[in-house]
Amino acid sequence: MDWTNPYPSSRSAVLGRNMVSTSHPLAAQAGLRMLLSGGNAVDAALAAAQTLTVVEPTGCGIGSDAFAIVWDGQQLHGLNASGRAPRAWTPERFQGREQMPDKGWESVTVPGAVSAWAELSNRFGALSMEQVAAPAIHYAREGFAVSPIIARLWELGRLRLGDQPGFAQAFLPEGRAPAAGQWYRNQDQADTLERIAATQGRDFYTGELAKRIAAFSQAHGGALTEQDLAEHRANWCGTISRPFAHSVLHEIPPNGQGLAALMALGILEHAGIGREPLDHADTVHLSIEAMKLAFADLYEHHADLEHMRHPPEHLLDDAYLRERAALIRRDQAGDPGHGLPGPSGTVYVTAADASGMMVSLIQSNYMGFGSGVVVPGTGISLQNRGHGFSLRPDHVNLVAGGKRPSHTIIPAFAMNADGTPQMSFGVMGGPFQSQGHVQMALRVLLYGQNPQAAADAPRWRVTGGRGVAVEPDFDPVVIQSLRERGHDIQVESGSGVFAFGGAQLILRQGEHYVGGSDPRKDGQVAAF
Incomplete structure (x- = not known):
């Protein structure tokens, strides 16, 4: 670490x-x-x-x-x-x-x-x-x-x-x-x-x-x-999961939107994430592009699990995610639409x-x-x-009595490849949450950052089309490189508590834990 x-x-x-x-x-x-x-x-x-x-x-x-x-x-x-x-x-x-x-x-x-x-x-x-x-x-x-x-x-x-x-x-x-x-x-x-x-x-x-x-x-x-x-x-309901780095990331099945985080991380692995340093412009660009592709699919296919036409396993299929990853250009920002998988706010x-018990819990208005x-x-x-809910007549998330709406709140849990628990974490913040999960997974699971550093790091947020919001502490050299690739970058000053979420993380290390709490909120890690 x-x-x-x-x-x-x-x-x-x-x-x-x-x-x-x-x-x-x-x-x-x-x-x-x-x-x-x-x-x-x-x-x-x-x-x-x-x-x-x-x-x-x-x-x-x-x-x-x-x-x-x-x-x-x-x-x-x-x-x-x-x-x-x-x-x-x-x-x-x-x-x-x-x-x-x-x-x-x-x-x-x-x-x-x-x-x-x-x-x-x-x-x-x-x-x-x-x-x-x-x-x-x-x-x-x-x-x-x-x-x-x-x-x-x-x-x-x-x-x-x-x-x-x-x-x-x-x-x-x-x-x-x-x-x-x-x-x-x-x-x-x-x-x-x-x-x-x-x-x-x-x-x-x-x-x-x-x-x-x-x-x-x-x-x-x-x-x-x-x-x-x-x-x-x-x-x-159990969990849905996908291997990433040397871990397995677990999320709640739909109607929670953790599916988007798993899709983005799968796309990133097929796109070759990890070749450049963590905060390098190439790493950030690939992460943004993967998140946009995952969101395009999420907003089209996501709903109460009982009503989805394409189950999560089809959207997480390796062949499908490889196809989505192939759409990413390393030198240019994209504005993707949704794909069509084959049959395979808080x-x-x-x-x-x-004793080893770990809990990841999220609740929200x-x-x-x-x-x-x-x-x-x-x-x-x-x-x-x-x-x-959606009001589009042909959408899987169309409002109906007795139906659960598409949800933004998502707890996450990472397991080691050997089946032992690794990290319990979440990033509150409306539709930012799956984006936050991707950024925490990259930082801790792939690049080995400690939980507090991962919580402190400046964040990005896709906003639609080629739009990306970043926090004021974001590296200006990276911002310039992203703009040269066609990203519409907006620096959002003073809005972290509203727009860039609040991360809380507990990482297991042997017989003890390492915790981090987001400085954008009043949070605290309490331990003994």
Whole structure:
């Protein structure tokens, strides 16, 4: 492993035998408390995830969706806890629109995060849900000081969603978004988290909380019903995977978009990635071109797995990826369309413990505060995942009742070629996430960077056509070389927390772990 860090950063990689890495220090410490109390990595991840709904409501809430990958010490498990569209949703309901709504009740699908907490706790947890929820309940009831980054995102949420049902009552005390350093409490959320823990999540889907969610939906013309909530099930879906470098990268199957990361890495291997240094213009150019090809296919073929016409194994077929890689020109930026294979927005938590258990968990509202809808008296803020559906009549991702939308949130997990666990990681940030996975995999798995250096490195992001956004610290010589090849490069100053994601990584090294946390957010690696 390369322990150097050539990028501007005040952080060093953290080492320990028990570890939590996430985007807020209070959440990381909540997870660490579980490990110190005899809990395992799943308990730690769940404590951190629930705490994030309180201290980082700008990225997730009780009404979020979630996915997880768990190494239990012997086997890898994948969990899809994303929700389905209300049964009443049809294409005709949204007739006349060019795209699905991105706020209000018409963007809300069944929230799945609570089902993820319950499934993970019941199957793998060593502590009770009441113990695991205690830190989140404490911060909701007693309060916490809002950080500058979260305050900035909170104000953006106010501007966009302040008029949505229930939003101001829950998130705008005295009519304003909390300022940096201001103390914030949410008693309703504390009560709801207690009820969820006491009932193992059942009350959220079939009890009093479900009734209140459905009643508020009906009062505002929403389609979500008690039946929709009661029918929800998280499912153990396994993973899809592809070898890369000397590792095997695992992602959640569709409707998660991890497929795009696997495709891009497969294309890169066929394109000869690794011949030049990590931050060389040729390496960056190839990475961008592979990502564009993967996205072109993703946006055409990706949907709820039950509705895809071309299954993931066809899109990951070596012969197909070789064909896609052949379209890349080393001297020129492309603007590719989708291929046709033959038959062959978020918070993230990773935790690991001394027994060898490792967890990769992601939950999200999608866009900031999500739909902006908050059920009165509950603190339940609802995601806007319905915006992920298409309204194109012939598209596999066309909106339909009971269907899961195409999802951006994706946890990742890398295994060594010998079948032992290697790295649990994720990069929150909407459609950037699969691009972030590619960049982390290149840096850590192929080039051997340590996790903190990988998190610190300046990032690129494809934006459509030949457009590419880069961070201000990007090497000007590389930028010039990319422009000469036809890339339309935009340097985005000061937007990293919004557009370039937030990475959290835990790499296993023998009997201990090496962790990194993204400096673009408030994150922390906590370990002992």
